[in-house]
Amino acid sequence: MALALLEGTKLRLVFEAGMDGKGNPLYKAKTFSNVKKEATADQLFQAAQAISVLCKDPLNKVERNDSTEILA
Structure with a gap:
């Protein structure tokens, strides 16, 4: 069975x-x-809202990108 490790x-x-x-x-x-x-x-989301206050352009979207290693 494979195992996924969040990197x-x-x-x-x-x-x-x-x-x-x-x-x-x-x-x-x-x-x-x-x-x-x-x-x-x-x-x-709270962090994104706090950062967006410091920016001149309106926030459109917040994404979370996880990278995972698959082990056999």
């Missing part, structure tokens, strides 16, 4: 940075590494 977690904030010439939204993202693996979704 790391990253927090990615996606901001709406304006519109292009056709009226489509433009996005930019900022990724934060070395996030505690034990962090809950609520804790990550």
Whole structure:
């Protein structure tokens, strides 16, 4: 049976940075590494909200990216 080991977690904030010439939204993202693996979704969302207050562009989306190693 295979075993999955959580190696790391990253927090990615996606901001709406304006519109292009056709009226489509433009996005930019900022990724934060070395996030505690034990962090809950609520804790990550609170951190994202606190960080977004310091940014000029509105926060569009918050993502959690986990990397996992699969062992045989």
